[in-house]
Structures are given as structure tokens and as C-alpha cells.
Amino acid sequence: MSQTSNSSDAVSGLDDLYPSRQQSEPTLLERRDPVIHSGGGDPPPSITPQQVEDYARNGFVVLHDVFTAAEVAALQEELERLRTAPHIRVLPEAFSEPDNDELRSLFRVHELSAVFGGLAGDPRLSNIARYILNDEVYIHQSRVNLKPACRGKGFYWHSDFETWHVEDGMPRMRALSMSIALTENTVYNGSLMLMPGSHRTYVACVGETPEENYKQSLKNQSIGVPDDGSLKELHDRFGIAVPTGPPGTVTIFDCNTMHGSASNISPLPRSNVFFVYNAISNRAGEPFCDREPRPEFIGARRRIVPIPH
Amino acid sequence: MSQTSNSSDAVSGLDDLYPSRQQSEPTLLERRDPVIHSGGGDPPPSITPQQVEDYARNGFVVLHDVFTAAEVAALQEELERLRTAPHIRVLPEAFSEPDNDELRSLFRVHELSAVFGGLAGDPRLSNIARYILNDEVYIHQSRVNLKPACRGKGFYWHSDFETWHVEDGMPRMRALSMSIALTENTVYNGSLMLMPGSHRTYVACVGETPEENYKQSLKNQSIGVPDDGSLKELHDRFGIAVPTGPPGTVTIFDCNTMHGSASNISPLPRSNVFFVYNAISNRAGEPFCDREPRPEFIGARRRIVPIPH
Numbered sequence: 001m002s003q004t005s006n007s008s009d010a011v012s013g014l015d016d017l018y019p020s021r022q023q024s025e026p027t028l029l030e031r032r033d034p035v036i037h038s039g040g041g042d043p044p045p046s047i048t049p050q051q052v053e054d055y056a057r058n059g060f061v062v063l064h065d066v067f068t069a070a071e072v073a074a075l076q077e078e079l080e081r082l083r084t085a086p087h088i089r090v091l092p093e094a095f096s097e098p099d100n101d102e103l104r105s106l107f108r109v110h111e112l113s114a115v116f117g118g119l120a121g122d123p124r125l126s127n128i129a130r131y132i133l134n135d136e137v138y139i140h141q142s143r144v145n146l147k148p149a150c151r152g153k154g155f156y157w158h159s160d161f162e163t164w165h166v167e168d169g170m171p172r173m174r175a176l177s178m179s180i181a182l183t184e185n186t187v188y189n190g191s192l193m194l195m196p197g198s199h200r201t202y203v204a205c206v207g208e209t210p211e212e213n214y215k216q217s218l219k220n221q222s223i224g225v226p227d228d229g230s231l232k233e234l235h236d237r238f239g240i241a242v243p244t245g246p247p248g249t250v251t252i253f254d255c256n257t258m259h260g261s262a263s264n265i266s267p268l269p270r271s272n273v274f275f276v277y278n279a280i281s282n283r284a285g286e287p288f289c290d291r292e293p294r295p296e297f298i299g300a301r302r303r304i305v306p307i308p309h
Numbered sequence: 310m311s312q313t314s315n316s317s318d319a320v321s322g323l324d325d326l327y328p329s330r331q332q333s334e335p336t337l338l339e340r341r342d343p344v345i346h347s348g349g350g351d352p353p354p355s356i357t358p359q360q361v362e363d364y365a366r367n368g369f370v371v372l373h374d375v376f377t378a379a380e381v382a383a384l385q386e387e388l389e390r391l392r393t394a395p396h397i398r399v400l401p402e403a404f405s406e407p408d409n410d411e412l413r414s415l416f417r418v419h420e421l422s423a424v425f426g427g428l429a430g431d432p433r434l435s436n437i438a439r440y441i442l443n444d445e446v447y448i449h450q451s452r453v454n455l456k457p458a459c460r461g462k463g464f465y466w467h468s469d470f471e472t473w474h475v476e477d478g479m480p481r482m483r484a485l486s487m488s489i490a491l492t493e494n495t496v497y498n499g500s501l502m503l504m505p506g507s508h509r510t511y512v513a514c515v516g517e518t519p520e521e522n523y524k525q526s527l528k529n530q531s532i533g534v535p536d537d538g539s540l541k542e543l544h545d546r547f548g549i550a551v552p553t554g555p556p557g558t559v560t561i562f563d564c565n566t567m568h569g570s571a572s573n574i575s576p577l578p579r580s581n582v583f584f585v586y587n588a589i590s591n592r593a594g595e596p597f598c599d600r601e602p603r604p605e606f607i608g609a610r611r612r613i614v615p616i617p618h
Contacts, residue, residue, distance in 0.1 A: 150537050154572055187496040188549045190571065228459050232576040240497045240575060262499065263463055263572040266549060267541040 033173040037134035044127035059199030059257035072248040078115040108297040129277035140278040152264030161255040168299035190264030198258035342482040346443035353436035368508030369562035381557035387424040417606040438586035449587040461573035470564040477608035484587040499573030507567035
């Protein structure tokens with residue numbers, strides 16, 4: 001524990017290695033954690049050593065053909081069931097599009113759905129998380145995202161870790177996300193855009209965290225996003241990649257990889273299910289801001305259940 | 310002149326070959342005009358016979374290397390001059406982004422700027438228009454579009470002709486657009502998306518034209534856009550193309566090609582200059598709706614100046 005005093009220490013009792021929303025000017029900081037936490041050894045069969053290298057370099061990797069067509073179809077059916085079930089829409093875990101009632105995100109889906117719970121624990125995914133993070137893992141957050149056809153809104157650029165750190169109290173960069181496509185991802189339906197290599201740079205953002213920020217930020221994030229100058233700097237350094245692929249494509253990305261998505265005006269909806277695997281040793285503590293932690297279904301802190309082998 | 314009577318005849322005195330905004334249900338109609346109006350003969354040197362064929366089939370074609378680097382740089386400088394000149398921003402021809410004061414479009418730019426006026430009359434462009442339309446041509450509309458970095462809004466799907474027909478009184482499909490990129494077009498900065506082959510199908514839209522519709526529609530078009538079902542049908546038939554290229558890339562597209570663009574959250578602004586060439590024989594008459602024509606700077610009707618050879 002640090003003996004220095006700053007506003008974050010006062011809140012969390014832990015060193016704040018990644019201060020953000022504390023200064024009036026943005027800063028680019030070097031990452032202070034490994035990307036691949038494993039000391040070596042063979043990766044699990046669902047990822048090749050070359051793909052692990054790609055992940056280390058770019059902050060993301062795309063895996064094709066992880067699931068059979070039948071498995072993908074079952075996931076799609078489950079999504080449709082959740083999308084249309086009246087008892088789902090009214091849950092606190094359900095969020096709608098800014099302009100209408102269409103379901104946009106459903107959180108805690110690994111617990112609300114046995115199918116997606118099974119997917120989160122599928123060793124083809126969870127063993128990769130354990131390997132990269134070199135620890136037992138649990139789900140810090142899970143959700144399905146539905147970007148409707150024709151009028152789907154985008155998500156502005158952000159590092160997930162910035163929010164998980166500041167608002168959830170996740171101490172270190174030892175978490176990763178897996179996004180499993182449930183519809184086709186093309187360059188024109190609002191697919192995930194990532195900045196390759198951006199995971200090694202942390203953007204300390206400006207602005208103070210409002211109370212219950214998540215209610216706004218899940219619809220239209222304005223706090224914890226990079227300023228235009230930092231974003232331009234990142235783009236100049238790293239560029240932008242737009243991975244595409246059929247339903248079932250798995251995109252694994254580091255917690256600090258800068259990403260976002262544009263609007264979807266195409267008639268192809270874009271949906272995915274999304275799991276955040278966090279190392280047990282990196283579980284969320286007190287937020288690194290002067291606010292209440294976000295709800296349990298957005299950032300797990302009490303129910304920490306290691307994914308069984 | 311037709312002796313049948315319908316609401317459009319009453320307004321225009323001309324047969325309405327492409328009725329729209331008149332029925333409560335959308336309809337897909339067959340195009341009733343040629344795409345290539347020329348009876349044959351060699352195209353001008355700035356376009357190859359193969360490119361003319363591509364245009365005929367897809368409703369658009371992309372030309373690279375039309376301009377030298379110095380010419381492109383001069384166009385970019387002129388855009389920057391217009392973007393920042395205080396006397397430009399206050400013109401009725403200037404339109405800003407919905408959410409802020411950034412210049413989004415400047416109309417009648419072929420008359421407001423000698424540089425862009427010269428570009429509209431450049432034989433490398435105008436000779437192509439004359440060839441495809443097989444007539445003397447004039448500029449029905451011209452503008453520069455600036456899609457700002459980070460927060461640039463998209464344009465929803467539309468056929469230009471639908472609006473030019475209904476609101477400007479353009480009788481037939483004998484016009485085309487040329488968009489000259491002034492910044493790089495990538496798949497991730499809100500580039501033009503087109504549906505290849507859609508130019509042969511006319512979507513009769515639903516909804517009535519409000520008064521002074523252009524004031525709203527230039528910011529966020531809601532009338533004269535296809536319904537979701539028609540759009541899905543078009544996508545199933547034609548798919549979506551996203552041409553990319555460096556500054557100076559010329560995209561030529563038919564007046565009825567379905568197109569749109571997503572938002573731009575990337576730090577790369579996207580700008581282009583856009584000319585609508587119309588055949589002299591196809592000049593705008595009375596609108597095919599019960600409204601005043603749009604302003605001269607949006608749809609020329611009084612100052613019809615054939616582009617000199």
C-alpha cells in the first residue's frame with residue numbers, strides 16, 4: 001500500500017497506477033502491466049502460438065471456426081428468445097436504444113441465460129482467458145449487445161479498462177474481453193473498430209465522474225472517453241482495424257485496447273455476446289473515484305465465482 | 310403531355326413517371342429510363358469502356374488517378390479556405406452539423422468558388438457527364454460536404470433522384486453525381502456506401518413532403534427515404550459496396566443509386582466536393598408535390614448555364 005496521498009488513495013486505499021478523470025489535461029501513460037501474463041508454456045488448443053503473438057502485439061486477435069454451425073445457431077436462437085421475452089425487457093439489466101424501445105444491451109447474461117452461461121464457461125474460451133491472464137478467472141461483466149438494423153447507434157471510442165478502473169475499482173490491466181458475433185460483421189454494419197497496439201498506452205481522460213454515470217454512459221458515453229487530440233495521436237500511431245466475419249467469429253481483446261463502433265444504417269443487425277474475464281487476483285476493489293460502485297450486474301464485486309475447469 | 314389526372318399532374322402538368330410520397334404503402338418500381346443515354350461511340354479519354362460498363366451495371370464507378378497530386382492539394386486548400394472563412398459560414402448556402410457549428414455542407418460551390426467552378430467544368434469530368442447523359446449538361450446542384458472527425462453524423466439511405474424529382478421537379482433519370490474525395494476515404498470514416506445495381510429500381514416512398522422540408526432533410530433526412538422493408542429487399546438483392554481511396558478519387562454515381570453513409574467516429578475527417586450534372590433536356594420543372602420548389606442553390610431552375618466545351 002502506498003503512503004503517498006492523492007484523491008484516489010483516499011478512496012481506494014490502493015496505489016492508483018492508472019489515474020484518470022483527475023486532471024484538467026489529458027495524458028498518455030505507458031501501460032504498467034504485461035499483456036500476456038503467462039510465463040510461457042503452450043497455449044490451449046483453441047488458440048495458436050502465432051495468434052497469442054498477434055494478440056500481444058495488437059491488443060486483439062480474431063478466431064474463426066471455434067464453434068460448429070449448430071452451436072452458433074443455438075446461440076442465435078437464445079439471443080432471439082432473450083430479445084423478445086417480455087420478462088427480460090423489464091429487468092434492470094436491460095438497456096434500450098436512446099431513441100426507441102429496442103433492446104440494446106442485456107447485462108449479466110451469463111447468469112440470466114443457461115446457454116450463455118455455458119458459453120462463458122466453455123473451455124475453448126475460458127482456457128484462453130486463463131492462459132493469457134495466468135490465473136483463475138471469473139466474469140467481471142457479461143452482456144449481449146444488439147445493434148438494430150437501419151438505425152443502430154454507435155459506441156464512441158473508449159478503453160474498457162479506464163471505466164472498469166475508475167468506476168469499478170479494477171486495479172490492474174489483467175482482464176480481457178471476448179466478443180462472439182451472433183450476426184455477420186461487415187465493414188458497413190457498425191462493426192467493432194479497434195486500434196492495433198493501443199493497449200500499451202493508457203489515456204488519462206479529463207472530466208469528473210457524475211453520480212450514476214453508467215445510466216448515461218451505457219447509452220451515450222461522454223465521460224471516460226479520449227479527447228479529440230489524444231484520439232488523433234492514437235490513430236496516427238496505430239491506425240484502425242475493422243475485423244469482419246460470419247456469426248460465431250470470436251474477437252478477443254485486451255482490457256485497454258481502444259475501440260468503438262459507428263452507427264449501423266445497413267439493414268443487417270449486428271449482435272454479439274460479450275464476456276469480460278478478469279483474473280481472480282485482480283478483482284474489483286473500491287472505485288478510483290469518489291462515487292458509489294456501479295451495480296453488481298455491470299461490474300461484479302460480491303459474487304466472484306471462478307469459472308470451473 | 311398526359312391527359313390522365315392524378316395529384317402530380319395537377320401540380321406539374323407532366324406525366325409523373327416516378328410517383329413517390331403519394332401512397333400509404335411503399336412500392337418498388339422499375340426504372341423507365343436508360344442508364345447510359347449515349348447511343349454508342351467511344352467514351353472520352355478519362356473513362357474506359359470497361360468503366361462505362363461497370364457504371365451501367367452497378368450504378369456507380371470509381372476513378373483513380375484523374376488528378377495530379379498538385380491539383381488535389383489545390384482543391385484541399387480551397388476547401389480549407391471555405392471552411393474557415395467567416396463570410397462563408399453565414400451564407401444561406403452553408404449548413405452546419407446538427408449538434409454544433411461545424412460546417413457540414415456548402416451548396417452552390419461551383420459558383421461561390423472559382424476553384425470548384427473550374428473543377429465542375431474540367432473536361433475530364435464534364436465530358437464523362439455529357440457522354441453518359443448524351444446531352445449538354447449543367448449543374449443542378451453542387452456542394453462540398455465535410456464530415457468532421459470524431460463526431461460526424463451520417464446520411465441515411467436515399468436515392469437522390471427521388472428528392473430531385475418530387476421536390477425539384479426533375480422529370481427523368483438523366484442526371485448523375487460526381488463526388489471527388491478531398492480526404493482519404495476508408496471503411497471506417499463514414500465513407501459513401503452504395504447498393505450496386507439499385508439504380509434500376511425506384512423506391513416509391515411513403516409520407517407527405519412537409520413545407521421547407523430541405524431545412525430538416527439536409528440535416529437528418531426522414532422524408533423521401535426508403536422504409537425498412539424496402540431497404541432490406543434492396544440489400545438482399547444488391548448488397549452494399551464501400552469504395553475507398555485517397556484524396557482525388559472520383560466516384561460517379563447514377564441519380565437513382567441507393568446510397569448513404571454511417572457516422573464518422575474516427576479522427577479522420579471525410580470531405581468531398583459533389584457535382585450533380587443534369588441533361589439540359591431534363592431540366593427541373595414544377596415539383597411533383599404540392600410544395601414550393603427548393604431554393605435555387607439546392608436545385609437550379611432559373612440559372613441553367615450549359616457547361617462550355
